[in-house]
Amino acid sequence: xGRAYIQNIIVVLFSISLLSACVKDKPTVPDVPAxxxxxxxxxxIACEGSLSxxxxxxxxxxxxxxxxxxxxxxxxxxxxKLGDVLQSITRIGSRLFLCINNSDKIVVLDTASHxxxxxxxxxxxxxxxxxxxxKAYVSTLFSNKVYxxxxxxxxxxxxIAMPYQNPEAMLLRNGKAYICQWDTACGNxxxxxxxxxxxxxxxxxxxxxxxxxxxxxGNNLWILSGNVHKGKRAAFTVLKPDDEVLKTMYFADKVDxxxxxxxxxxxxxxxxxxxxxxxxxxxxxxxxxxxxxxLPQTALIPAQSFQYFWALGIEPNTGNIYIGDPKGFIQxxxxxxxxxxxxxxRSFSVGVGPGNFYFD
Numbered sequence: 324x325g326r327a328y329i330q331n332i333i334v335v336l337f338s339i340s341l342l343s344a345c346v347k348d349k350p351t352v353p354d355v356p357a358x359x360x361x362x363x364x365x366x367x368i369a370c371e372g373s374l375s376x377x378x379x380x381x382x383x384x385x386x387x388x389x390x391x392x393x394x395x396x397x398x399x400x401x402x403x404k405l406g407d408v409l410q411s412i413t414r415i416g417s418r419l420f421l422c423i424n425n426s427d428k429i430v431v432l433d434t435a436s437h438x439x440x441x442x443x444x445x446x447x448x449x450x451x452x453x454x455x456x457x458k459a460y461v462s463t464l465f466s467n468k469v470y471x472x473x474x475x476x477x478x479x480x481x482x483i484a485m486p487y488q489n490p491e492a493m494l495l496r497n498g499k500a501y502i503c504q505w506d507t508a509c510g511n512x513x514x515x516x517x518x519x520x521x522x523x524x525x526x527x528x529x530x531x532x533x534x535x536x537x538x539x540x541g542n543n544l545w546i547l548s549g550n551v552h553k554g555k556r557a558a559f560t561v562l563k564p565d566d567e568v569l570k571t572m573y574f575a576d577k578v579d580x581x582x583x584x585x586x587x588x589x590x591x592x593x594x595x596x597x598x599x600x601x602x603x604x605x606x607x608x609x610x611x612x613x614x615x616x617x618l619p620q621t622a623l624i625p626a627q628s629f630q631y632f633w634a635l636g637i638e639p640n641t642g643n644i645y646i647g648d649p650k651g652f653i654q655x656x657x658x659x660x661x662x663x664x665x666x667x668x669r670s671f672s673v674g675v676g677p678g679n680f681y682f683d
Contacts, residue, residue: 362639364388365683367419369409369634370674373652374425379409380674381421381437384658386638386682391671396430399437405430412681413451415459415474419681422448424464431477434683441477445470452493452500454517460500462490469493469502471520483520485513491534496544497564499523503533503546507553512536512546512562529571530558535582539613540589543569547594551579559583559592559611559618572618578605582635586663587642589613593635596622601629608632608646608665623665634658636680643668647677 364387372379383392396405406426413420418440419432429443429451447464453474454460460483461470469490471481487506494501500515510531514524528546532555535547542564549557557574574580574596583594591612598606607622624646626632633656634647644661656677659670 367681369679371676371678382673505534528560531555649676
């Protein structure tokens with residue numbers, strides 16, 4: 324079961340929490356190819372929407388001028404709807420590729436006009452990894468396939484059969500594609516030869532259901548794993564550049580940790596811990612230095628009662644921390660911006676369920 328599909332549970336728990344408290348109105352960074360454009364100071368915000376309601380949206384924020392733009396897809400495409408669950412955003416050349424998970428498609432936009440230039444039909448697409456200007460990998464939910472697409476022709480050109488279900492996070496390291504599979508039976512990370520699209524290595528880790536990755540300044544690979552809802556304890560496993568396990572750090576039982584991302588210096592990893600029931604323990608944004616051997620016990624940015632976070636990103640210029648608050652997926656969400664030491668700078672409203680950031 325993918326994280327987008329936890330939304331039904333989240334909505335119920337969050338609604339109950341709100342009613343009981345009488346409160347109102349209060350789920351990996353690839354190598355950057357040299358051919359990609361320089362920063363335009365744009366932050367694209369993938370707002371998932373609420374599952375099965377077809378109300379996902381794409382928001383835009385200029386972090387240099389601190390100006391907000393509303394639902395830019397609808398505004399640029401005659402009021403058309405994106406679809407159901409906008410999972411992720413990837414730029415390849417002059418196009419944005421948007422994985423619309425529950426609508427079984429990738430929507431392709433021109434970056435200048437934000438007009439749709441095509442679609443690619445793939446069942447339950449999750450994330451896209453750029454391999455080159457004419458090849459990319461697409462991870463999927465409820466299958467064992469990673470699809471291969473040509474971003475220029477917007478066609479599916481092949482697929483890679485994986486050993487388990489739910490290929491999830493992907494990134495490039497040492498000239499290979501590393502792929503996580505968010506399957507409770509899976510205790511490995513896999514590498515793929517990007518020239519032949521064949522499986523290369525099976526790398527055992529000391530936990531199950533890997534789903535998130537980040538690479539630090541020492542080229543060590545941080546793998547976040549676990550599925551608390553299915554009884555698989557969360558853990559960070561760190562692989563050295565030669566793919567040997569450097570260390571494994573287990574979270575406390577029942578702690579749900581998601582969405583790891585390195586800071587700009589790549590000497591620290593940020594991640595989210597989530598309590599969907601509205602409690603404050605193990606709920607917020609946490610930071611671990613890459614030299615640490617124990618997990619942090621205190622949140623850098625704690626979530627408040629009846630709040631949890633769903634998106635996490637680091638601004639390229641300043642290192643400021645961006646957090647998406649989905650507000651239970653039952654109303655418009657917000658994005659909050661914090662300094663590197665956890666002081667809030669500003670907040671702005673976005674669509675329902677902000678779940679992923681793409682800094683351009």
